[in-house]
Structure formats: structure tokens, C-alpha cells
Amino acid sequence: MARVSCPNCEAKAIVTSREKQTNGVSHLYCSCTNSKECGATFRVTQSFDHYLNPPVRDTQDLAASLLKSLSKEQQLELIGIS
Structure with missing residues (x-):
């Protein structure tokens, strides 16, 4: 399993939901685990390459x-x- 990091503080993030766009492309909705100093929520686009x-x-x-x-x-x- 791939690790998702917060783009703000680079702490570990948790994937809270996944929204499939097409075969091979999904949006991952994430929450930063560094809740005291960051707490950001964000979306990552995941895609299959080859x-x-x-x-x-x-x-x-x-x-x-x-x-x-x-x-x-x-x-x-x-x-x-x-």
C-alpha cells in the first residue's frame, strides 16, 4: 500500500474515501494525522501508469x-x- 503524505507538513495522511473517475483514475480524499499543527484535508489524484x-x-x-x-x-x- 502506498503511503500518502500531507502536502503541507509532510506528515502521514489517512485516506478517508475514494472516488473512482475512470478505469485507472481515482480521487483519494485524505486527512493529515498531524492534527495539532496542521490538520489539513486534501484530495490526491491516483492513476495507473503501466x-x-x-x-x-x-x-x-x-x-x-x-x-x-x-x-x-x-x-x-x-x-x-x-
């Missing part, structure tokens, strides 16, 4: 699709049975 590693299921589907495009002989050769 995968560093694709989900396992996507990788499996891609591999299966590539295997299906090969002839039976090529498939057997690939797994070492020829």
Missing part, C-alpha cells in the same frame, strides 16, 4: 495463443518431442 510485469493470466493467454498458431510438429519440437 505494468512492470503483466498479470499471470495475460501471460498465459498470450503463450497459449502463440502455441496455437504453430503447427503440431512445431509444438512438439518446442516441448522436445519430435
